[in-house]
Amino acid sequence: MSATSPADAQRNRTRQHHRPATRLVGISLAYFMVLLDTTVLAVAEPSIMTSLHTGVVGVGWTTTVYTMALAAALVFAGSLADRLGAYRVFLAGVTGFGAASLACAFAPTIALLLVFRAVLGLFAAAIIPSSLALIAGLYPEPGSRGRAISAWAAISGVAMAAGPVLGGWLIAVDDWRAVFVINVPIALVALLLCRTPIAIARRARTLSWLPHLGLAATLAIATLAVTQAGQQRWVPAVLCGLAAFGLGYGTTLIDRASPAPIVPAELRRNGAVWRAFGWGAAVNYALTTVIFSIPLVLHTTAAGAGASLLPMTLLVALNPLITGRLVGAYGPLRPIRMGFVAFPIGLALIAVATTTGDQPFVLGLGLLLCGFGVSWTLPALVGFAVNQAGTAAAGSVGGILNATRQVGATIAAAVSSVTVTHHDAGDSGAVPFLIAAIVCALGLITAVVPRLSRANRMSIPASPVRRTGKSERGAR
Known part of the structure; x- marks a missing residue:
């Protein structure tokens, strides 16, 4: 029989779509592992500080x-x-993530742990976009594909809820190294479930590594500037800040001239899409501030810190289903605004609770509101950005939105580590949460002001001089 016969082609298609649910579970487990790594590490921070003889700034860099x-x-x-x-x-990505996790678990110094954590982030970046592409190949029909992506995305909520609790249990059994070892069996199971190749058509896209390298250098030096300022080393802080500004400007110029830019030309002047990117950074800034700071300012056990975060993490896992209905009924902007209302109030309550001492009810209410903030805002952001950019740019929008969210998380970890250090020195533990509340309040302003501006323009009566047919058409 010929190798290109219709029968062979049919067998290949049958093999490709045989039991896709098994491979979907494997793909989702890989995504779960990536997201779990961020939340589970939060409760391990005090253990890392003790074991590797580092401070809050050092553990912040992890x-x-x-x-x-x-x-x-x-x-x-x-x-x-x-x-x-x-x-x-x-x-x-999955193989490298498992191996790098094992390297993190056996890191003897904070310096080596930081190196392995950076490698871990690179492998995580390989997993996320390839996972979505594999799901699209497994489920070619739009309806089944939408359900599969929803199941894949729901894993993020499970990882968010499970991470602090699982991390607290693992540290109670062993120490911080266990939170990295747990990734190894998860990676092996994911590889086992995805052992059957998934055929995806390739596209001959140009690769341009220089803008991405410039972005990484800009973020690293900007973070260093924040930490130096927090330690009141003003000369290095100013020099690093100027260097970060110059690198950022240079990276922007390089990206515009690149054959494969990070930001496509059609998105550069789209103000609505850039607002969505800013909202994503603001939400992740606030979320990372809470997850990073709570285990350090409460001075409790890892298990206690994990339990304290449950009011927020459980809502992040469960509430997106309701948010989807809100988006369908009212559009994405309403839940985004609701989230940016809930977030500053919740962060302010957390600031009060950490300042005035043992107030579990106030702390729990603040975390609950932060959970509403995350779960109302993030699920609606992608829909809003895609609506503003058009479906043809959906892939670029999704990639940049995820990247800007991580930028927000990067800055939050740097700022929180500095402000929590001052808390240990006797200053108020409310500072990181109040900064995050201000960031979210700015997000609310940018979500509301454009609509108010349009309403004001519509309420201004037309001038008699402009009451011509041409002028009226122009106004409309």
């Missing part, structure tokens, strides 16, 4: 280098998956 590498490599990894094949990039 979060910063991970999110920094993830932010810088996400869009590049999507292009790499298109060019080399999503299945190959996915397998490399």
Whole structure:
């Protein structure tokens, strides 16, 4: 029989779509592992500080280098998956993530842990975009594909809820190294479930690594400037700040001239899309501030810190289903505004609770409102951005939105580590939460002001001089 016979082609198609649910579970487990790594590490911070003889700033860098590498490599990894094949990039990402997790678990010093955490972020960046491409290949029909992506995305909520609790239990059994070891069996199961190749058409996309390298360098030096300022080393802080500004400006110029830019030309002047990117950074800034700071300012056990975060993390896992209905009924802007109302109030309550002492009810209410803030805002952001940019740019929008979210997380980890250090020195533990509340209040203003401006313009009566047919058409 000929190798290109219709029968062989049919067998290949049958093999491709045989039991896709098994491989969907494997793909989702890989995504679960990536997201679990961020939340589970939060409760391990005090244990890392004791074991590796480092301070709050040092343990802050373990979060910063991970999110920094993830932010810088996400869009590049999507292009790499298109060019080399999503299945190959996915397998490399999962294998590398498991190996780098094991290296983190056995890191003898904080310096080596930071190196391995950066590598971990790079492999995480390989997993996220390739996972979406594999799901699209497994489920070619739009209806089944939408349900599969929803199931894949729901894993993020489960990881958010499970991470602090699982981390607290693992640290109680062993120490911080266990939170990295747990990734190894998860990676092996994901590889086992996805052992059957998933055929995805490749696209000959141009790869341009220089803008992504510039983004990583800009984030690293900007973070260093924040930490130096927090330690009141003003000369290095100013020099690092100027260097970060120059690198950022240079990266922007390089990106515009690049054959494969991070930001496509059609999105550069789209103000509504850039507002969505800013909202994503603001939400992740606030979320990372809470997850990073709570275990450090409460001075409790890892299990206690994990339990304290449950009011927020459980809502992040469950409430997106209701948010989807809100988006369907009212559009994405209403839940975004609701989230940016809930977030500052919740952060302010957390600030009160951490300042005045043992107030579990106030703390729980603040965390609950922060959970509403995350779960109302984030699910609606992608829909809003895609609506403003058009479906043709959906892939670029999704990649940049995820990258800007990680930028927000990177800055939050740096600022929180500095402000929590001052809390240990006797200053108020409310500072990181109040800064995050201001960031979210600015998000609310940018979500409301454009609509108020339009309403004001519509309420101004037309001038008699302009009451011509041409003028009226122009006004409309």
